[in-house]
Amino acid sequence: MSLSRFAQIFPPERLLTSAAHLSAYESDALTAFHSRPVAVVVPESGDEVIAAVRLCRELGMPFVARGSGTSLSGGSLPVAGGIVIALNRLNRILKLDATERIAVVEPGVVNTQVTLAAQPFGLHYAPDPSSQTICTIGGNVAFNSGGAHCLKYGMTSNHVLGIKAVLATGEVVEFGGESRESIGPDYTGLFVGSEGLFGIALEITLQLLPRAECFHTVLAGYRTLEEAGDAVSAVVASGLLPGALEIMDALAIQAAEAAVQSGYPRGCEAVLIVELEGPREKVAAERPALDALLAASKPIESRVAANAAERAKIWKGRKSAFSAVGRLSPDFIVQDGVVPRQRLGEALRRISEMSREAGIRVANVFHAGDGNLHPLILYDGRESGALERAEELAGRILKMCVAMGGSLTGEHGIGVEKRAYLPDMFSADEIALMHRIRAAFDPLGIANPGKMFPGGDAPALVQHGLHPLEKSGVISRE
């Protein structure tokens, strides 16, 4: 039996096969889906990962790499009949070179650990997904994770300089390197965001940036979403390039306030977070222009973070929004579509109409600077057909984003969740090319099958359940 072959690589305590152990890996942050793997292996070295992948290849057995399981698109959903390769113990920062401003890390290193390690040198790792205190760099690489600073600093892909990976063929490759420049086709760029369909990254070289000396973080509350949107347009037109431009609607504010008490202004239909950053002289020079145009945008209330603690409090509300929505509803789906920034207002109006028509509540949190929406579709999985209705609404929103010239996903990836919609964005020829690219890395189709591409086995749906962050005790909805 194939498991005995894995037992030759992994000792019993790192080859999990009991139902109790496996159940913890059945789902990721897309809780509506679950699937039980045959086994979970817990490698402690890159060589063990390579050995596991090569054995999978020999056996034709599917494998799914998993970090902290925070994927909102079901990116680390196990495959029935396959194994999960849990990478949390590959959590070493192999090198932190302050002179070159790079870090070389294993895939299980948690996102914020990189910044923590870089801090003594005045450096930081820019991509900051909301789950950054638990999500891993390996998962960030696989799904090209974003965060709140993407307009100015880009996504994960813009910060990965090199990757050593084991491909699904068993080949070990090194793409890119320690230089910020390269020659030849950008294999590193292709690997990032490949959703685990090529293989498993073993060592990732990240660029570090100097931490901004000074921040000017403003929280402004508005009577309507439209007014908040107009304020964003005014900021963009002003020639300023803020590090972040975020909006939350009333429902999201309500949830965040209940969860973390960030002190967001009361009675607002929308709050806007704008942040200037840079050397103190530059922030001081830009601040009057921002303050003037925000004043002209007529907020109910506008507040400037006076210090690092107040800034952190403002951001805590924003970053906890997803999990906080759990307080408003037993279950929810997070969407991640992108629209051209100037059509945000129109997109939000239509989402609101669709929400009313469907009788389903939708909370909105979005990266207003880059047109990346995060509608949170609330439902109660205990009601018959509620999940299906929520998914139908999610699908309508996604199709709207694509029809407006945007994208199905800004930062969560296609995963299992949105795979049926890939043909809405790409032609049959384009999807065929992506299949050929995938086959070049993984001719047997064993690396994270069932993700990104339409079709394939449908994973089981759970109608209702605890959010994995709750299971792990990170959040609660008491």
Next chain:
Amino acid sequence: MKTPSTVAEVADIIRSSKKVLAVGAQTKPRLSQVPDEVTLISMRNLSGIVEYDPGEFTFTAFAGTPLREIVATLAAQGQYLPFDPPLVESGATIGGTVAAGLSGPGRFRYGGLRDFILAVRFLDGNGTQLRGGAKVVKNAAGFDIPKFLVGSLGSFGVLTEVTFKVFPRPPAMMTFAIPCANAAEAAAHIAKAASGRWAFDALDYDGSRILARLRGPQAALDLLAADVLDCWPAAEGVDNVVWDGIREWQFVGADGLLVKIPVTLRKFPALEAILQARNMGFHVVGGSVAYAYHPNVSYSDILNEALVGISLSGLNLRGFGGRLYFGESHHSAVAKSLKLAFDPCHRLGA
């Protein structure tokens, strides 16, 4: 040389040719040096900005669009490509710049061309019209084909249209020159400047000095300048015009060898040593990429041997007749499989 005016004509040429290479203005002559059997496709008639809405921070242009036109159009709206694409006045096209994978001094602050490309339209080796990416500033759907094609030298697809992210252009600029005795000293200055509070926009090294650039509101630059001069007492202000020459590669003659060499600060001194020992000039952008030159193309093999010795690699941009790739080469099985995925009949590329 064929000069198609439509994408359909380009597709026909691909399908009816044994081998093809798309070219722009051929400002990097070595990259369009091909054997007789290869048909050159000039993209010059597939030119023009297709979409540009300043409020979106994006534009889309045909591959044959001259950078000059793009830079001017963006500037008129107070925007720019922060990575400073080179050879703007020399006539380079946006498609050629993508295929060559070239960025200028500004790549230091916000990243290179690869960090600003959002979407592409291209033809694969069968002449099939395809798209990759999305025309919005943030996207994670599908494989990142736009990035993969950066630097691919036309061997994985013929680009017909490209979409980029742009930024508002900072209102003012200020440049300092910091004298350096050698690369080790330059590397130390760059390391200090790059991790400090100043948010330098560019840090180039021309063999005798660091050229450091700040961008932002004039009032802020005036104040920052005082601090920069405190921290680097030997620094002095220089005219911003110095960047125009760098952008057009005026540090090198139109002929001879010009090799792009990705490098790190730690390998800086070793690279400088081998170049100086061979009487080669160089200019280093952002501490991460060196442009080495010599008037005599026959230095190609000598340079190659030296780069192998210090584990660096390079790409010949201008040395007609010299080797194309230098130094260490990595051949992976997957690279061959990928080539077949894009170009099963091996029609594309030199």
